Amino acid sequence: MRITENPFLNELGFELVSMADGMAEIAIRLQSHHMNSWQVMHGGIIMTLLDASMSRAARSLVEGVTSAATVEMKTSFFQPGGKAESRVRGTGRVLHRSTTMYYCEGEIWNGESLVAKAMGTFKVFRRSDIARRLKV
Secondary structure (H helix, E strand, O other): OEOOOOHHHHHHOOEEEEEEOOEEEEEEEOOHHHEOOOOOEOHHHHHHHHHHHHHHHHHOOOOOOEEEEEEEEEEEEOOOOOOOOOEEEEEEEEEEEOOOEEEEEEEEEEOOEEEEEEEEEEEEEEHHHHHHHHOO
16 A cells, blocks of 8 residues: 555665564565665665654544654665665564653664664654644
8 A cells, every 4th residue: 555645765666565563564565766776675665764763653543633753864775775677575573652751762673684773763643733833
């Protein structure tokens, strides 16, 4: 299933695999435009996949249509992410939440290889609240 509410993630080709109970999984079939100059998955794609996976995990715990703002994110890269035509997946999980903040971890996997890991903090908003504030 495409991530329909986010044009940027749609353009990258992200596919929402699952999102429930504080966990999420997003996959991408890598194409040539996802590669860096060494012809492996660009670090920006890796970080975007981590961000999207963790934010979807946080959003899964809030009823209604929501958005998440990334407050902070720390990423460690372990190995190259994959070559064109690889299917890479990002997983996100909520570790703890307060009234307004969600503390998450995320991982990127290329098959059985752990590519990167991140910790992130997210604030989740109901879209109606944002629209009211922005007068959209």
